[in-house]
Amino acid sequence: MQLVYVMDPIEGLLPDKDTTFAFQRAAAARGHENLHALMRDVFVRDGEVFARVRPVEVAPPGSAPPFTLGEPRDVHLADVSAVLIRKDPPFDSEYLYTTLLLERLRGRTLLMNDPRGLRDANEKLYALHFSNFTPRTLVTADKDRILSFMEEVGGAAVIKPLDGAGGAGVLMLSRGDKNNRAILDLQTGEGRRFAMVQEYLPAVRQGDKRVLLLDGRVLGAINRVPRADDLRSNIHAGGRVEPTEVTAEEHAVVAGLAPRLRKDGLLFVGLDFIGGRLTEINVTSPTGIQELSRHCGRDVAAEVIEWIEKRAGELDPQLRSIPPSAS
Numbered sequence: 276m277q278l279v280y281v282m283d284p285i286e287g288l289l290p291d292k293d294t295t296f297a298f299q300r301a302a303a304a305r306g307h308e309n310l311h312a313l314m315r316d317v318f319v320r321d322g323e324v325f326a327r328v329r330p331v332e333v334a335p336p337g338s339a340p341p342f343t344l345g346e347p348r349d350v351h352l353a354d355v356s357a358v359l360i361r362k363d364p365p366f367d368s369e370y371l372y373t374t375l376l377l378e379r380l381r382g383r384t385l386l387m388n389d390p391r392g393l394r395d396a397n398e399k400l401y402a403l404h405f406s407n408f409t410p411r412t413l414v415t416a417d418k419d420r421i422l423s424f425m426e427e428v429g430g431a432a433v434i435k436p437l438d439g440a441g442g443a444g445v446l447m448l449s450r451g452d453k454n455n456r457a458i459l460d461l462q463t464g465e466g467r468r469f470a471m472v473q474e475y476l477p478a479v480r481q482g483d484k485r486v487l488l489l490d491g492r493v494l495g496a497i498n499r500v501p502r503a504d505d506l507r508s509n510i511h512a513g514g515r516v517e518p519t520e521v522t523a524e525e526h527a528v529v530a531g532l533a534p535r536l537r538k539d540g541l542l543f544v545g546l547d548f549i550g551g552r553l554t555e556i557n558v559t560s561p562t563g564i565q566e567l568s569r570h571c572g573r574d575v576a577a578e579v580i581e582w583i584e585k586r587a588g589e590l591d592p593q594l595r596s597i598p599p600s601a602s
């Protein structure tokens with residue numbers, strides 16, 4: 276297979292942490308070709324989607340250099356087996372346009388994840404579809420409303436920007452804290468921008484569980500325990516990774532989400548759970564597969580590539596050459 280990855284500049288990635296690297300290593304080991312593209316390498320000519328790609332050779336973990344890029348060439352994306360959209364947030368206008376261009380490939384090549392799903396599923400707001408599984412949550416730009424919500428949920432709450440990732444901008448509001456109003460001014464741009472506020476879940480001290488899903492099924496989970504001096508459990512913010520299992524309660528949440536995720540073409544997804552409550556649904560470029568593989572002793576990235584082989588093989592080859600209809 277040829278696999279195209281639309282992603283960030285490869286130089287910035289951590290070889291022993293990044294999930295895209297793990298996919299590329301597993302794909303190469305199974306005899307496939309990995310092709311790297313930035314968002315700006317995608318182009319459309321007369322309705323057909325192409326990308327200027329460079330083959331990537333990924334070295335085994337620990338070796339240097341971690342990867343080498345080959346000579347650039349143009350590929351017709353409907354002819355490759357899969358396009359993996361693995362660009363990290365922010366979700367800006369270039370990201371939006373990229374989803375609109377790649378969307379033309381639906382049904383002609385495997386898209387992981389589906390560009391329309393990526394566009395619709397803001398990582399923070401998508402969880403609102405499943406509010407029976409989430410902590411109590413408010414989305415508003417109104418500062419006084421946030422303060423009364425904080426009181427209502429027990430005097431402690433977490434406030435997050437709608438476009439954040441890796442723990443960026445996630446702050447704590449607590450009754451009596453003289454920083455509260457300043458935090459609200461910053462987070463809402465003095466009442467002009469939406470923020471998400473959730474009841475504070477004390478169980479976060481035991482960790483924030485990342486459950487990775489493939490096509491609505493559980494691949495496995497890792498627990499991320501925050502530093503003693505931080506609210507945030509993200510690996511990026513210094514969270515410590517430990518092995519964990521998926522509880523029956525969390526499996527029930529996954530079963531509740533799976534039909535919607537499938538409908539939205541969100542194939543590779545990372546759910547965040549604190550104390551059994553769903554706090555976030557990561558869809559743009561969920562990570563954690565390297566840590567999961569190390570803790571569970573399986574090559575989880577290889578399982579994903581194997582699944583792509585099967586699913587890409589089911590696409591009708593006739594469709595690849597037919598441009599999408601006007602309907």
Ligand SMILES: Nc1ncnc2c1ncn2[C@@H]1O[C@H](COP(=O)(O)OP(=O)(O)O)[C@@H](O)[C@H]1O
Nearest residue numbers: 440441442443473475476479483506507508509
């Ligand atoms: N409702 C909450 N209660 C307690 N801690 C929370 C809550 N929501 C988030 N956190 C903490 O903040 C971190 C980042 O929050 P999250 O919503 O997952 O955003 P991000 O996209 O930045 O990962 C979590 O890993 C967790 O440690």
Ligand SMILES: [Mg+2]
Nearest residue numbers: 441442547555
């Ligand atoms: Mg998170």
